[in-house]
Amino acid sequence: MNAIEIQNLTKAFGSFKALKEVNLTVKKGEVHGFIGPNGAGKSTTIRILLGLLQKSSGTISLLGGDPWSDAINLHANLVYVPGDVSLWPDLTGGEIIDFLGRLHGKQDLRKRNELIKKFQLDLQKKSSTYSKGNRQKVALIAALSCDVDLYLFDEPTSGLDPLMESIFQECVAEIKSKGKTVLLSSHILSEVEALCDRVSIIREGKIVETGTLQELRHLTRTTISLSTQDTIPNLAKLAGVYDISYNNHQYRFSVEGSAINHVIKELSSVNIQSFTAEPPSLEDLFIRHYDVKVGK
Ligand code: ADP
Numbered sequence: 001m002n003a004i005e006i007q008n009l010t011k012a013f014g015s016f017k018a019l020k021e022v023n024l025t026v027k028k029g030e031v032h033g034f035i036g037p038n039g040a041g042k043s044t045t046i047r048i049l050l051g052l053l054q055k056s057s058g059t060i061s062l063l064g065g066d067p068w069s070d071a072i073n074l075h076a077n078l079v080y081v082p083g084d085v086s087l088w089p090d091l092t093g094g095e096i097i098d099f100l101g102r103l104h105g106k107q108d109l110r111k112r113n114e115l116i117k118k119f120q121l122d123l124q125k126k127s128s129t130y131s132k133g134n135r136q137k138v139a140l141i142a143a144l145s146c147d148v149d150l151y152l153f154d155e156p157t158s159g160l161d162p163l164m165e166s167i168f169q170e171c172v173a174e175i176k177s178k179g180k181t182v183l184l185s186s187h188i189l190s191e192v193e194a195l196c197d198r199v200s201i202i203r204e205g206k207i208v209e210t211g212t213l214q215e216l217r218h219l220t221r222t223t224i225s226l227s228t229q230d231t232i233p234n235l236a237k238l239a240g241v242y243d244i245s246y247n248n249h250q251y252r253f254s255v256e257g258s259a260i261n262h263v264i265k266e267l268s269s270v271n272i273q274s275f276t277a278e279p280p281s282l283e284d285l286f287i288r289h290y291d292v293k294v295g296k
Pocket residue numbers: 013016018036037038039040041042043044045
C-alpha cells in the first residue's frame with residue numbers, strides 16, 4: 001500500500017481551478033519532494049490531504065483512509081508543519097511544545113528534549129517574542145518528536161538559518177531510516193536534492209514531472225569543465241552541446257544527457273590535463289523545465 005495515492009484530484013475555488021487532475025503517489029518509506037513555484041498548488045494539495053479543505057473531485061487514499069471522512073483516525077498517525085506557523089502568543093515555546101505533544105498523544109519525551117537541544121530553542125520565552133525562525137522551530141520540535149507513520153511538511157524551513165536547516169535535514173534522514181514516510185514541499189531545492197528519493201514538480205495546478213532525481217536528470221544537462229593545450233575540433237557542431245566557453249586553455253560547456261556518450265568519444269582524441277563533470281542540480285532542472293514550458 002502506498003502512503004499517499006492521489007488520482008485526478010481537482011480543487012476549484014469558485015471558478016478558479018487551483019488543482020487540475022493531480023496525480024501523486026508517495027510510496028511507503030520514501031521522502032518525496034513536492035516542488036513548484038508560488039501559487040502552483042502545493043499547499044492546497046497538502047491541506048486537502050490534511051482534511052482541512054474538501055476536494056472538488058478525484059480520489060485520495062492517505063494511509064489507507066480518506067482524509068476528509070477519516071480525519072480523526074488518520075491524524076493519530078501523521079504530523080504536519082506549515083511554513084508560517086502561528087502560535088498562542090501568551091504561552092512559552094516550552095508550554096506550546098508540551099501542549100501540542102499531549103494533544104497528539106504520540107510525543108516521545110526523550111526525542112523532544114534532544115530536539116530542543118539541537119535546535120537551541122529558548123523554551124522560557126513567550127511565543128509572541130519569537131522570530132519567524134523560532135516559531136518554525138517550535139512547530140518542528142513538536143512534530144519531529146512524534147513517532148508517526150507520515151510527516152507532512154509544507155515549506156517547513158522557511159525562516160531557519162543554514163545551521164538549523166542542516167539540523168532539519170538530519171532529522172528527516174533519521175525519520176527515513178526508521179522507514180517512515182515524508183512528503184516535503186519546499187522552496188529550497190538543495191534541501192529536496194539532499195533528502196528526497198523521488199520528486200514531483202507541480203505547476204499551475206498540474207503535476208508536470210515525477211521521478212527520482214536520477215530520472216529527472218536525464219532531462220537536463222551535465223556541465224563539463226576541462227583543460228587542454230589542444231583545441232577540441234568540432235565542439236560547437238556537436239549535437240547536444242551548449243554554452244561553450246573557452247578561456248586560458250579551459251573549456252566549459254553543457255551536454256544533454258543523451259549526447260554525453262557521443263561527446264566523450266569526440267574528446268578521446270584530445271590530450272586532457274584536468275576534467276570535471278557536474279551533474280545538473282535540481283535547480284537547473286527546475287528552471288529549465290520552467291523555461292521550456294513558458295517558452296512554448
Ligand atoms: P503554493 O502552496 O504552491 O504556493 P497554493 O496551493 O497556496 O500554492 O495556491 C494555489 C492557488 O490557489 C493560488 O493561485 C492561490 O491563490 C489559490 N488559492 C489557494 N487557497 C485559496 C482560497 N482559499 N481561495 C481562493 N484561492 C485560493
